[in-house]
Amino acid sequence: MRNTLAIAGKEFKSYLASPMAYVVTGIFLAATGFFFGTSPSTYIETSINGFLQAGVILILLFAPLLTMRLLAEERKLGTIELLLTAPVRDSEVILGKFLGSVFVLTVMLALTLYYPLLLNIFGDPDIGPIVTGYIGLLLIGYTALAIGIFASSLTSNQIVAAVVAIGILLALYFVGFASTFLPKALGDVVSYFSLSRYFPDFMGGIIDTRGVVYYLSITALFIFLAVRSLENSRWS
Amino acid sequence: MIKVENLTKYYGERLAVDNISFSVEKGEIVGFLGPNAAGKTTTMRILTGFLAPTRGEAWVAGYNILTNSLEARQRTGYFAESVPLYTDMTVRGYLSFLAKLRGLDRNRIKARIEDVVETCHLEEYIDVLIGKLSRGFRQRVGIAQAIIHEPEVLIMDEPTVGIDPIQVAMTRQLIKELGKERTVLLSTHILPEVSIICERVIIIHEGKIVAQDSIENLSSVVSGVKRFRLEVNGPSKQITEKLRRLPGVVRIRYDGSTYTVECAAGQDPRSKISEAIIQSGWTLLSLEAVEMSLEDIFLKLTTHEETEGKQE
Numbered sequence: 001m002r003n004t005l006a007i008a009g010k011e012f013k014s015y016l017a018s019p020m021a022y023v024v025t026g027i028f029l030a031a032t033g034f035f036f037g038t039s040p041s042t043y044i045e046t047s048i049n050g051f052l053q054a055g056v057i058l059i060l061l062f063a064p065l066l067t068m069r070l071l072a073e074e075r076k077l078g079t080i081e082l083l084l085t086a087p088v089r090d091s092e093v094i095l096g097k098f099l100g101s102v103f104v105l106t107v108m109l110a111l112t113l114y115y116p117l118l119l120n121i122f123g124d125p126d127i128g129p130i131v132t133g134y135i136g137l138l139l140i141g142y143t144a145l146a147i148g149i150f151a152s153s154l155t156s157n158q159i160v161a162a163v164v165a166i167g168i169l170l171a172l173y174f175v176g177f178a179s180t181f182l183p184k185a186l187g188d189v190v191s192y193f194s195l196s197r198y199f200p201d202f203m204g205g206i207i208d209t210r211g212v213v214y215y216l217s218i219t220a221l222f223i224f225l226a227v228r229s230l231e232n233s234r235w236s
Numbered sequence: 237m238i239k240v241e242n243l244t245k246y247y248g249e250r251l252a253v254d255n256i257s258f259s260v261e262k263g264e265i266v267g268f269l270g271p272n273a274a275g276k277t278t279t280m281r282i283l284t285g286f287l288a289p290t291r292g293e294a295w296v297a298g299y300n301i302l303t304n305s306l307e308a309r310q311r312t313g314y315f316a317e318s319v320p321l322y323t324d325m326t327v328r329g330y331l332s333f334l335a336k337l338r339g340l341d342r343n344r345i346k347a348r349i350e351d352v353v354e355t356c357h358l359e360e361y362i363d364v365l366i367g368k369l370s371r372g373f374r375q376r377v378g379i380a381q382a383i384i385h386e387p388e389v390l391i392m393d394e395p396t397v398g399i400d401p402i403q404v405a406m407t408r409q410l411i412k413e414l415g416k417e418r419t420v421l422l423s424t425h426i427l428p429e430v431s432i433i434c435e436r437v438i439i440i441h442e443g444k445i446v447a448q449d450s451i452e453n454l455s456s457v458v459s460g461v462k463r464f465r466l467e468v469n470g471p472s473k474q475i476t477e478k479l480r481r482l483p484g485v486v487r488i489r490y491d492g493s494t495y496t497v498e499c500a501a502g503q504d505p506r507s508k509i510s511e512a513i514i515q516s517g518w519t520l521l522s523l524e525a526v527e528m529s530l531e532d533i534f535l536k537l538t539t540h541e542e543t544e545g546k547q548e
Binding site: 002003006007010013014017018077078079080081082083084085086087088089234235236 | 247248284287288316320321323333381
């Protein structure tokens with residue numbers, strides 16, 4: 001735990017010291033602000049759905065930009081040698097990195113809290129769907145980070161890491177649409193793996209346990225795969 | 237302190253380390269010597285837990301590097317060849333991070349940073365970003381991180397490459413100093429370095445250990461061949477010809493001022509040489525026996541197979 005926190009703290013600090021986190025946060029805020037400000041749902045329903053719908057896609061694109069550095073850069077600079085020869089478990093390395101990126105994403109989403117605040121000042125929004133919407137966004141964001149870390153563990157090239165992660169995320173997001181072209185039984189199974197399947201429920205004010213379990217499982221699965229990928233590099 | 241048994245490492249199909257065994261006792265400074273791509277770095281990476289061996293076992297500070305890897309790593313300080321550093325951190329931040337990872341508690345970290353910064357002469361640079369440091373200082377930061385947790389075993393992969401001669405001398409002195417209380421395995425391809433710092437040498441070539449012994453013993457092992465250096469006043473061509481024909485002389489080299497005569501084992505043709513020279517009417521200015529330097533030993537051991545191959 002101590003080691004995990006040490007690594008998480010170090011990662012958080014290097015996010016603050018490098019432009020990437022600021023650029024990503026800046027663009028994320030500008031883009032979601034635009035969609036929040038122009039979406040009819042903001043004015044008609046006094047909901048943050050305009051922000052959420054855009055936010056979820058933007059997170060899928062931006063989370064890999066935050067995570068692409070995490071292991072790929074260590075490999076490129078050779079500092080991975082420091083981490084893997086320190087008395088630290090491989091799982092602690094990955095969890096520390098994950099936690100570091102979780103901090104950044106959480107801060108980034110916390111900065112959007114002024115959208116519901118504005119709604120609250122100028123209208124009377126339903127707080128329930130706002131809270132569940134944020135929960136859904138955080139869950140999907142953490143899933144994206146886990147997938148990003150896994151992709152970063154595969155290569156020493158940050159661009160490749162980002163592209164692979166975005167590829168996996170888009171595939172998981174749109175796999176739900178493929179289900180309409182498949183035989184019903186198969187389509188149902190496939191749609192269970194879709195990142196987009198559960199999000200509308202969260203936006204609508206429902207915390208679906210299946211959704212929570214789904215996002216947490218995918219997160220755990222990719223964290224596990226990243227640990228294995230790191231272990232595997234010792235045996236190459 | 238370090239024990240290696242039948243260690244083998246393949247990278248895919250390529251054999252990097254071939255069934256090597258050696259041990260390093262507590263308090264020893266052992267030189268790990270070999271040409272590039274001999275398997276030095278691979279062996280060190282296995283000992284530090286960065287790579288897993290394909291076959292064989294190793295113990296560091298009494299802990300098996302596979303089954304008790306964390307304990308072994310805890311007691312090892314490692315200076316990696318590439319000097320891996322986080323360039324976006326200050327020296328202090330970097331040392332503190334690595335000290336934390338190695339389990340030092342907060343108060344201790346502070347005290348240890350002060351210690352190692354002093355040992356490695358980094359006082360003025362402690363709050364400078366590592367990315368802004370020159371190569372020589374980066375090297376020192378690399379050494380500082382290797383000793384910050386006071387490891388029992390130090391594994392240093394080419395710590396004096398790429399820095400200026402004054403810093404090289406300082407680094408060597410430092411390693412010698414450190415070796416008083418610690419076990420040190422030092423890899424290098426700079427031969428004089430080994431004779432300056434180390435008590436014992438392990439020579440590795442193409443993944444195999446070709447020799448391991450104290451430096452004095454090694455010279456006597458290989459010095460089945462004896463060499464003499466002589467200065468003679470006279471026509472060089474004729475002298476070379478004459479000396480070559482003497483019994484027991486294997487090879488002769490003339491470098492413009494001195495002749496180096498290599499003789500077969502167990503032969504001492506000195507009296508014959510001086511006789512031959514004087515009889516021809518030349519003047520023998522000097523004649524002395526040449527000790528095999530570490531360099532000669534190294535070349536002898538590592539080029540052995542190649543010359544044999546050519547003869548076949």
